[in-house]
Amino acid sequence: xxxxxALLAGLNSLPGTREFHLxxxxxxxxxxxxxxxxxxxxxxxxxxxxxxxxxxQTTPDSSPVFVSAIEACVYNIPTTSCAxxxxxxxxxxxxxxxxxxxxxxxxxxxxFYADPATRPISxxxxxxxxxxxxxxxxxxxxxxxxxxxxxxxxIKLCAWWKRQFSTVVGELATRVGDTCRTKLYYILPxxxxxxxxxSLERVYPSTGSCSWTYGxxxxxxxxxLPCPCPSGGDSPRxxxxxxxxxxxxxxxxxxxxxxxxxxxxxxxxxxRKRARADTLKTHExxxxxxxxxxxxxxxxxxxxxxxxEVKKVSVEEFWERMSFRQECIAGxxxxxxxxxxxxxxxxxxxxxxxxxxxxxxxxxxxxxxxNKRVLTSLLTAHExxxxxxxxxxxxxxxxxxxxxxxxxxxxxLPLVIADRSGRQTPEPEPIRSTLAPPQxxxxxxVNGKRPIVDISPNPFPEPVASLETYHSYIYGTIxxxxxxxxxxxxxxxxxxxxxRPAIITVLTARKKRTKS
Numbered sequence: 282x283x284x285x286x287a288l289l290a291g292l293n294s295l296p297g298t299r300e301f302h303l304x305x306x307x308x309x310x311x312x313x314x315x316x317x318x319x320x321x322x323x324x325x326x327x328x329x330x331x332x333x334x335x336x337x338q339t340t341p342d343s344s345p346v347f348v349s350a351i352e353a354c355v356y357n358i359p360t361t362s363c364a365x366x367x368x369x370x371x372x373x374x375x376x377x378x379x380x381x382x383x384x385x386x387x388x389x390x391x392x393f394y395a396d397p398a399t400r401p402i403s404x405x406x407x408x409x410x411x412x413x414x415x416x417x418x419x420x421x422x423x424x425x426x427x428x429x430x431x432x433x434x435x436i437k438l439c440a441w442w443k444r445q446f447s448t449v450v451g452e453l454a455t456r457v458g459d460t461c462r463t464k465l466y467y468i469l470p471x472x473x474x475x476x477x478x479x480s481l482e483r484v485y486p487s488t489g490s491c492s493w494t495y496g497x498x499x500x501x502x503x504x505x506l507p508c509p510c511p512s513g514g515d516s517p518r519x520x521x522x523x524x525x526x527x528x529x530x531x532x533x534x535x536x537x538x539x540x541x542x543x544x545x546x547x548x549x550x551x552x553r554k555r556a557r558a559d560t561l562k563t564h565e566x567x568x569x570x571x572x573x574x575x576x577x578x579x580x581x582x583x584x585x586x587x588x589x590e591v592k593k594v595s596v597e598e599f600w601e602r603m604s605f606r607q608e609c610i611a612g613x614x615x616x617x618x619x620x621x622x623x624x625x626x627x628x629x630x631x632x633x634x635x636x637x638x639x640x641x642x643x644x645x646x647x648x649x650x651x652n653k654r655v656l657t658s659l660l661t662a663h664e665x666x667x668x669x670x671x672x673x674x675x676x677x678x679x680x681x682x683x684x685x686x687x688x689x690x691x692x693x694l695p696l697v698i699a700d701r702s703g704r705q706t707p708e709p710e711p712i713r714s715t716l717a718p719p720q721x722x723x724x725x726x727v728n729g730k731r732p733i734v735d736i737s738p739n740p741f742p743e744p745v746a747s748l749e750t751y752h753s754y755i756y757g758t759i760x761x762x763x764x765x766x767x768x769x770x771x772x773x774x775x776x777x778x779x780x781r782p783a784i785i786t787v788l789t790a791r792k793k794r795t796k797s
Contacts (some may be wrong), residue, residue, distance in 0.1 A: 282399050283645060284390075285757045288333065291389025292382055292759055296766040299337055299378055302345050303757045304682055306332040308649040309642035309744050316356055316365075317508045319521025319540060319591045324509055327639045329355040330652045334659075335386055336675050337377050344672045345679070347665065348377035349386050350420040352656065354527070355394070356507070357402050357639055363507040364404035366394050367527050368411050372419035374665045375430025380766055384445060391449045396456055397624035401643065406504055406623045412530055413442045413616040414608075420659060426666035439469060439616035440484035446620055447491040453622070461624040465491060466498045468600060468617045470609035480614070497619070499523040499596045504623040519592040520599055531608040532617075535599070540591050640741050645754025648743040651685055686751035 285305045292301050313328035331353040336345040350372050356365040368390075373383045393399050395407055415435040417425035424430055433441055450463050469477040474495040499506065499518070508522045521540075526533040594602075609615050658681060663674035746755070 282393075283754055284331075284393055284401070285645075285754055287393040287399060288386060288389045289757050289759045291385045291392075292335075293761060294763070295382055295385055295761050296380065296763050297378055298762050298765075299339050300341075300345075300758065300760045301382065302336045302338065302679070303759075304334040304679065305755055305757075306330075306652045306655060306682070307646050308652045309646040309741075310357065310640050311649060311739060312640070313356065316358070316525050317521060318526055319519075319536065320508050324358055324360050324507070326507075327357040327359075329357075329646075330649055331355065331390075332652055332656055333386065333390065334678070335382060336679070337382070339378055345675055346376050346668065346671045347374055347421065347675045347678075348381070349373050349383040350659075351386065351390060352420060353390065355402065356525070357404060358507045359403070359639055360509050361505050361507055362403070362405040363408065363505060364394070364400070364402055364406070365408045365410060365507055365525060366391070367525075368409070369527070369529065370419040372421050372424070373430070374421050374424045374671055375427045376665075376668060376671055384441075387445055388449050388452070391445070391620075392452055395449060395453050395620075395622045397461065398457075402639075406507075406621070408507060409446075409618075409620040409622075410525070410527070411442055411616075411618040412532075413439045413618065415613055421665040422660060423664040423666040424671075427671075435614040436480050437484050439467075439614060440481040442616065442618055443467060443481055443493070444485045444487075446618060447487065447489045447493075450491050450620070451489045457624065461622055462504065463623075464498060464501065464504060464621040465493045466496060466619045466621075467493060468496065468603075469614055470600070470604040470606070470617075472614065497596060497600055498621060504621045520594050520596060521591040523596055524599070531606060531615075532603070534608075535603060535606060536591065539594055539599075542590070638741070640739055642741060642744045645750055646744050647686075647746045647750070647755070650743070651746065654685070655682060682755065683751060686746040686755065687748050 284307060285303060288303055288305065289301075292303075308330040310327040310329050313326050314323055316326040316328075317323055331351070333349075333351040333353075334347060335349040337348045338345040350370075351368065352370040354365075354367045354369065356367070358364070368387075371383065371387060373381060377383075391409060394401075395409070397405075400407065415433060415438045417432050425432065446465060450465065453461065453463065467477075469480070472480065477495060498504075506518075506523065507525065508518075510518065510522075520536065524532055524536060526536065603609055655678065659678060663670075663678065665671040665674060
């Protein structure tokens, strides 16, 4: 089952009658060396980008309009057989028919990667990370101006994420039974366990049997952590080997601040630059080797210094200090959620081609540049403050995705009207039907020498999307025809749901007698 099919199946149970159009962009794996930047040595990891766009069409005559979007990243660490799913952004336009399809879309994505039977990467352990921070808009610019969009507040958003994870873990337990172990952790910086529990329970009371732990998962040893244990487990882990680094994440910014702030009063001043060397060629030849060795020593000293600063802070101290960060206490409650799923590895007969090499692209994947191009266009060239603008932006983005898969061949050529004056321009040279043979560009030189690249190039070429890829893996549609949601007309006027009008006692204030 593909991710597109799993998401469409998750939308099939929504109440009401409507039609959904889904676009799923999953990039091919690429090497990523900054997941644990302060671990020595850094573990090999591979990154995939995920962009999910969902549009809704209420009637056959109406135009589809975007209603939900999800941006996520998947990291694969083969050394520990772990994978990390980081859901960075979830947003809606507020223009969907009630109930909103966003919760069903999020649960389908989480369940697809949590279930070992549908997980598309070879990993026995999955870690899901979410940072919940309430904002008016994330992926749909100016969508907060739409009057029917009601963003969740800080506490409601944290309670919403906790409820979605509990539902996913419960559904996973019914699928796999006891073959998977799950652990759920959450932290609301600035709140104690009692305050966090009662704040979330007041919004969404827990109904399942999921057991949540208020704290971090880096002190447990039942499920392996993604970063390999140093020295075979002899020495304890430090902060840089526990907490992964994501884009636009307050944990990553705080670790960077700890690593590069080496003085109590602030950041240390940069070292004094070397004096300019003599311009004579003989002197340059004599000092070139010495400069290279000094630069290497300076770089190694700087790395050692940052690692030492990170090692000084324990994980418990890190989370205690996170409660005083401005990003976590700036007038709004934020939440960190971590879900760990450990399952039994699949038999060797079911191994896919991607397990031979983590960089091998799978069917239906697109290039990372295509994913980035669509996301940049969504964030910078479109807005969703009204239905008219949202419909136009939806059509442009959906046509762009199809055009990128078709090689932009579907755009009609401009019509050229012949000149009737009798004058003719020379015919242009015919366009070659075949492309020029690929050639490797010359190496880029820095100071006359080839630079040393930290990550070796990808031996596999970038996948080229086609119309077959578009119709089989990227685009999908489903028509939902279920019973409408129950109305709440009499819910507030009845007592305990027995159909009888509620008894309301009106108390009147007794007037104080005044002495005449």
